[in-house]
Amino acid sequence: MGRPMPELTLTDDEQATLVRWARRAKSSQALAQRCRIVLGCADGKTNREIAEELGIWPQTVGKWRRRFLERRMGGLMDEPRPGAPRKITDEQIEDVVVATLERTPKDATHWSRTSMATESGLSKSTVGRIWKAFGLKPHQVDTFKLSNDPQFIDKVRDVVGLYLDPPESALVLCVDEKSQIQALDRSAPVLPIMPGMPERRTHDYFRNGVTTLFAALDVATGEVIGSIHLRHRATEFKKFLTKLDKHVPADLDIHLICDNYSTHKTDTVRKWLDAHPRFHLHFTPTYSSWLNQVERWFALLTDKQLRRGVYKSLQSLEKDIRSWIQTWNDNPRPFAWTKTADEILERLAAYLERIPGAGH
Structure with a gap:
């Protein structure tokens, strides 16, 4: 039968305080959990029931039940530690x-x-x-952009479904273009890193042209198929699709995840897709480039190669990009997608609750 549990009853003030501390984001996680334990005890739940709800040990529930009965609200605080007494209340x-x-x-x-x-x-x-x-940092600020796509939920489920449960006898490729890659040369030679001194470069630079990289990331293997063009029109995108068609074995269907850029939806591209029925396009929602894994690969390319590169000609820039892709493909590393569509949508819903008027 076990030992009988002492009855725990709360006053109205204690009930209100415990509920407030348990819900407020500014409460420490430890204190919020102790408040939930006491509230559960006051509801007549057993130690085991509360432990299962909160994912903790029943012994922990028993400890804070006893502490509260002995010292009431003061019992929820940590024991005083050795040293000088606190001056801040x-x-x-x-x-x-x-x-x-x-x-x-x-x-x-x-x-x-x-x-x-x-x-x-x-x-x-x-x-x-x-x-x-x-964890408060008032000096920092971040930005966000909410999608206004009326088909947002359907597109999220479609794309995430391809990541977590790709179709058989098919290849899933994340496709996009990185445009306006500039070949920048500094107005003076870069000063190399030295002990106690970082690498230094001039603030001003010379532009030696721009180029565009079309890339397709294989979700399963991490391998990247790249193609460099001076422009990023529908014509160049169709050439890239032709390259993919030649590269991928003929017995595989090809599912392309891409954004809503107008280049991907022109009549020229549509006619090409109609003539190649094994290609299937899946569009991410508007303002949701984070759903396309190739964007993460573009970030690696920028951080590791482009941002601090110095190029005296457009040809040297394009050569380095091709070399970086080849190095990547020598040891490709796929990105592990773990979030389900439901988890993404639930988190977004919780985020929208914090934005006044976002639900309208």
């Missing part, structure tokens, strides 16, 4: 976190350590430690 820490998340200073768009120190009465170093502990 929990209320002061909470005030800093809440102000950072919910308000902005009167004279700026975001908080700095100085402005928050003035607002809170704490030192700048203390503010910095609080922000670090809660």
Whole structure:
């Protein structure tokens, strides 16, 4: 039968506080979990039931049940540690976190350590430690773009389905073009790296022309088929499709994942596709290039070869690109796609809930 569990009853104030701490993003994960344990105990659940819900050990549930019964709300805090007593109270820490998340200073768009120190009465170093502990970085900002594609859900399921469950007797290729690749030469020789000093280069440069790389990434093997052209029109895209047709064995269907660029949908391309029925195009939603794995490969090419390259001619740029592709294909590495379509859509839905008016 086991030992009987002592009954745990909450006051209205305790109930409200525990619910608030469990839900607020600014609460530490440990404290939020302890609040959920106590709330579960108050609902009459057993230690085992609560442990299964939260993915923890029943002994952990029993520990915080006892601690709360002995010390009430104070029992949820960590035991005092050896050393000098704390000078900063929990209320002061909470005030800093809440102000950072919910308000902005009167004279700026975001908080700095100085402005928050003035607002809170704490030192700048203390503010910095609080922000670090809660992962807050008011000085940083990132960008995002929401797709307005009416077929967004269907396209996500289509593309992700090809990644996670590719059809038999078929090849799945992620296709796109990287246009406007510039052959840049610096106005003075690059100074090499030295002990205590990074590589240095002049701010200004000379442009020696631009080129376009068409690339197809084999989802299964990571191998890349590339083709370089001076322009990126439908004519060049059709030539690239012809190259793919010759490269891929005739007994395989070819599924191409590409974006909504107009070049991919012209009459010239459509007629070519009609004459080659083994080709099947799958379009990513608008503003959703992250769904196309070849974009990740383009990022590697940029980081490892193009960004710091110095080219005195367009021919030397194109030679280095071809060489880099060959080196990659000597040891190709496919990207592992793990997210299902449902997981992507659920995460997007949760993200939209944080944006006022996004659901309209």
